Amino acid sequence: MRLTQGAFSFLPDLTDTQIAAQIEYCLRKQWAVAIEFTDDPHPRNTYWSMWGHPMFDLADAAGAMQALRECREAQPGHYIRINAFDSTPGWESVRLSFIVGRPAVEPGFRLVRREGPGRTLHYTLESYAVGRQPEGERYAT
Amino acid sequence: MTQPLAAPTDTIDLAAEYREAGVADVLDRLDAELVGLAPVKRRVREIAALLLVDRVRERLGLASTPPSLHMCFTGNPGTGKTTLALRMAEILQRLGYVRKGHVVAVTRDDLVGQFIGHTAPKTKDVLKRAMGGVLFVDEAYYLFRPENEKDYGQEAIEILLQVMENQRDDLVVILAGYADRMDRFFESNPGMKSRIAHHVEFPDYSNAELAQIAERMLADWNYRFDAAGRAAFDDYLHHRRAKPHFANARSVRNALDRMRLRQALRLFDGATPVAADDLQILTAADVRASRHFHPTPPTLVGQAPPEADIDAYDPDRIPERSDY
Numbered sequence: 001m002r003l004t005q006g007a008f009s010f011l012p013d014l015t016d017t018q019i020a021a022q023i024e025y026c027l028r029k030q031w032a033v034a035i036e037f038t039d040d041p042h043p044r045n046t047y048w049s050m051w052g053h054p055m056f057d058l059a060d061a062a063g064a065m066q067a068l069r070e071c072r073e074a075q076p077g078h079y080i081r082i083n084a085f086d087s088t089p090g091w092e093s094v095r096l097s098f099i100v101g102r103p104a105v106e107p108g109f110r111l112v113r114r115e116g117p118g119r120t121l122h123y124t125l126e127s128y129a130v131g132r133q134p135e136g137e138r139y140a141t
Numbered sequence: 142m143t144q145p146l147a148a149p150t151d152t153i154d155l156a157a158e159y160r161e162a163g164v165a166d167v168l169d170r171l172d173a174e175l176v177g178l179a180p181v182k183r184r185v186r187e188i189a190a191l192l193l194v195d196r197v198r199e200r201l202g203l204a205s206t207p208p209s210l211h212m213c214f215t216g217n218p219g220t221g222k223t224t225l226a227l228r229m230a231e232i233l234q235r236l237g238y239v240r241k242g243h244v245v246a247v248t249r250d251d252l253v254g255q256f257i258g259h260t261a262p263k264t265k266d267v268l269k270r271a272m273g274g275v276l277f278v279d280e281a282y283y284l285f286r287p288e289n290e291k292d293y294g295q296e297a298i299e300i301l302l303q304v305m306e307n308q309r310d311d312l313v314v315i316l317a318g319y320a321d322r323m324d325r326f327f328e329s330n331p332g333m334k335s336r337i338a339h340h341v342e343f344p345d346y347s348n349a350e351l352a353q354i355a356e357r358m359l360a361d362w363n364y365r366f367d368a369a370g371r372a373a374f375d376d377y378l379h380h381r382r383a384k385p386h387f388a389n390a391r392s393v394r395n396a397l398d399r400m401r402l403r404q405a406l407r408l409f410d411g412a413t414p415v416a417a418d419d420l421q422i423l424t425a426a427d428v429r430a431s432r433h434f435h436p437t438p439p440t441l442v443g444q445a446p447p448e449a450d451i452d453a454y455d456p457d458r459i460p461e462r463s464d465y
Contacts, residue, residue, distance in 0.1 A: 052262070059241045060273020062311040067269065 001108025003041050006081060006097040016065065019082070019100050023061040026084040031095055032056045033064045034085065035071050037078040039138040040130050041106070051075075054085060068100060077103045077139035103129075103139035153197050162196075163235045164189050171228050176357070177350040178221060184341045185229065188212075192236045209338040210238060210313045211305055213281075213327075215320040216343025219389030222317045223277065225341075229315065230275040239313055243274035249283040252297040260293040264300045272311045281316035282326035298330060305336050346389050348378045355393050359423070364401065369425035380433040396431065403427045 004010055014022070026033055034054035038045060051071040055064055064082070071080055080101030083094050107128035114122045129138040159165055168189060171182060195208050210233065214222040227244055234242025247267055254260035268276065278284070278301075286292040305314050316323070316333075320342065327334035346354065352375060359365055366374060381392060404427045408415050 053266075055269060057270050058272070059243045059270065060311070062240075062272035062308070063269030066272070066308070066311075 001106055003079065003099065003102060003106055005041075005043060006099055008098045013102070014098070014100065019068070020061040020065050022096070022098065023064045023082065023084075026096060027058055027061065029084075029086070029095070030088050031084040031086045033058060034083045035064070035067055035080065036083060037071060037075045037080045037101075039078050039103070039135060041079055041127055042109075042125065042130065048079075048081065051080075054083075072101055079103070105139065153201070155193070155197070158193055158197055162193065162237075164193065164232055167228060167231050167235060171225075175221060175224065176353045177346050178225075178343065181221070181225060181341055181343055184339070185225070185232070188229075188339055189232055189236070192233070192238060196236060207309060208238075209309065209336065211337045212313070212315045212339040212341060213323060213337045214315060214317040214341050214343060215323045217319065217345055217389060219391030219393075220343035220345065221390065222343055223279070225343075226275060226277045226315050226317070230313075233275065233313060239274055241273035243271075244277050245271040245274060246277040246279060248279050249294065249297075252278070252284065252301075253293050257293075260296045261300060264297045268300070268304050268312065272308070274312070276312060276314045278314065278316050280318045282318050282322040285326055285329055287329055298333065302332050302336065348375065348382065351378050351390065351393050354390050355397060358394060358397055362401075364397075364421050364423055366428075367422050367424055370423045370428055373425040373428035377428055377431060377433060384433060399431065400427045403430050 008014060023033055032054045035051040036048035037051055038048040051074075052067055055067065058064060068080070068082070078101065079099060081097055081099045084096040085092050086095040109125045109127050110131075112124045112126050114124070116122055132138070133140070168186060171185065175182070192208060192210075195205060198205050212229070214225065216222055223246065226246070230239065230242045230244045233239045245267065251267055252260070252264045254263045284294040284298050284301075286294055301314065304312060314337075316337065318326070327337075352371075355374060356366070356371075377396065378393075381387060381396065386392075400423050404423050407424075407427065408419060
C-alpha cells in the first residue's frame with residue numbers, strides 16, 4: 001500500500017528535477033529546508049530522524065539535493081521527506097512537507113480492533129513492516 | 142564584405158549575444174569603477190569572451206568540453222581580489238554558468254574543524270551554501286599546513302577537490318592569496334593546481350592610481366581634498382609605501398578614515414562656526430598629522446597628543462594583522 005502523507009502524495013513520485021524545483025520555490029520564499037527519514041510510517045509518528053541540520057542559508061537547491069542524495073545512499077529502505085520551515089514571521093512553522101523517497105515494497109497497515117468494556121471497539125492502525133522487524137531492518141530487501 | 146550568404150542559423154552575431162547576455166554592462170562598470178588593474182581587466186574580458194563563444198558553440202552543437210571555471214587570484218593585500226570576485230560572479234551569472242551569482246567568502250576557519258570528524262560537515266555545509274554561486278576562499282594556502290601532517294586542512298582540500306570536479310555546474314571556486322604562498326600551495330597540492338584553469342595576477346597599484354582611488358572613496362563619502370590636502374596626500378602615499386605592512390587600497394581606506402577623524406576633531410576644537418563646505422574638506426593639516434610624516438613620535442609634555450592618539454587607537458594596528 002502506497003503511503004500518502006504530506007503534499008503531492010497522491011501524485012506519482014516526484015523526479016529529482018521536480019524535487020529541485022519545489023526546493024527552489026521554498027528557498028525563494030526564504031524557508032529553511034530540512035531532510036528527515038524514518039522506517040516507521042505510522043501517520044501519527046511525528047518524530048522522524050533528521051538528516052543533518054536544517055539548511056538555513058542556502059541560495060540554491062543544488063545544496064539540498066546533494067544532502068538528499070547522501071541521505072538516500074546512507075538510508076536505503078527508508079521513507080525520506082523534505083520539510084520547509086518558515087521563520088520569516090518571527091515564529092516558525094512547517095509550510096511544506098513532502099515525501100521524496102520510499103522503500104521499494106510497502107506492505108501497508110493492519111486495522112487493529114481492541115474490545116473494551118461493554119463490547120465497545122477501539123480501532124488503531126499497525127504497520128506490517130513495523131510489526132515484523134526491529135527498527136533499521138524493516139524494509140531491508 | 143564579399144562573404145557568401147549563409148543560412149541564418151550558420152551566422153551568429155556575437156555582438157548581439159554579448160549585448161543580450163548583459164555582460165557588456167558588467168564589464169563596462171568594471172572598467173569604470175575599478176582604477177588601474179589593466180592586466181586583470183584584460184584577463185576578465187578574455188574569460189568572458191571565452192564563455193560567450195563557448196555558449197554559442199554549444200547552441201550550434203559544436204562539441205566542446207564544458208569549460209572549467211575555477212580560478213585563482215593572486216596579488217598583494219588590498220589589490221581588489223574580493224571586489225573582482227563579486228564582479229566575476231555577476232559575469233558568470235549573466236552568462237548562465239552559475240545560477241544565483243552570490244559569493245560566499247570563507248577562510249580556513251570556516252572550512253576546517255577543531256577536532257576529528259568536525260571538518261567534513263563544516264566544509265560540506267559551506268559548499269552547500271555556496272552552490273549556485275561562487276565560493277571565494279581567501280588566503281587559501283592556510284588550508285594546507287605541511288608542518289603538521291595531522292592537520293585537518295587536508296581533509297577540507299580533498300572535499301573541495303571532489304566537489305570542484307564533480308559538481309562543476311553547481312559551483313565555481315575562486316582561491317585567493319599572495320602569489321608566492323599560493324605557488325607553494327599549488328606545488329604541494331598538484332590536484333588543486335590541475336583543476337584551476339584561470340590564474341589571474343593582481344599587480345600593485347601605482348601612487349597615482351592610489352590617489353585616484355582615494356578621491357573616489359572620498360567622493361563616495363561626500364568628502365574631498367583641498368589643493369594642499371591633495372598634494373599632502375601624494376606625499377603621504379610616498380611615505381606610506383616605504384613602510385612595512387603596506388596594503389594598497391586598504392591602507393588608503395584606513396588612512397582616509399584616520400584623516401576623517403582628525404578633520405572631525407579639528408572642526409570640533411575650532412571655535413568658529415563651520416560651513417557645509419568645511420565639513421567636506423580634508424586639509425593638508427589633516428593629512429600631515431599622520432605618524433608616517435614623523436620619523437619618531439613627537440614627545441609632548443603635559444598634554445595628551447591628539448594625533449598620535451588617533452593612530453594608536455586604530456584597530457588595524459594589532460601587530461599580527463599585516464594589512465593596516
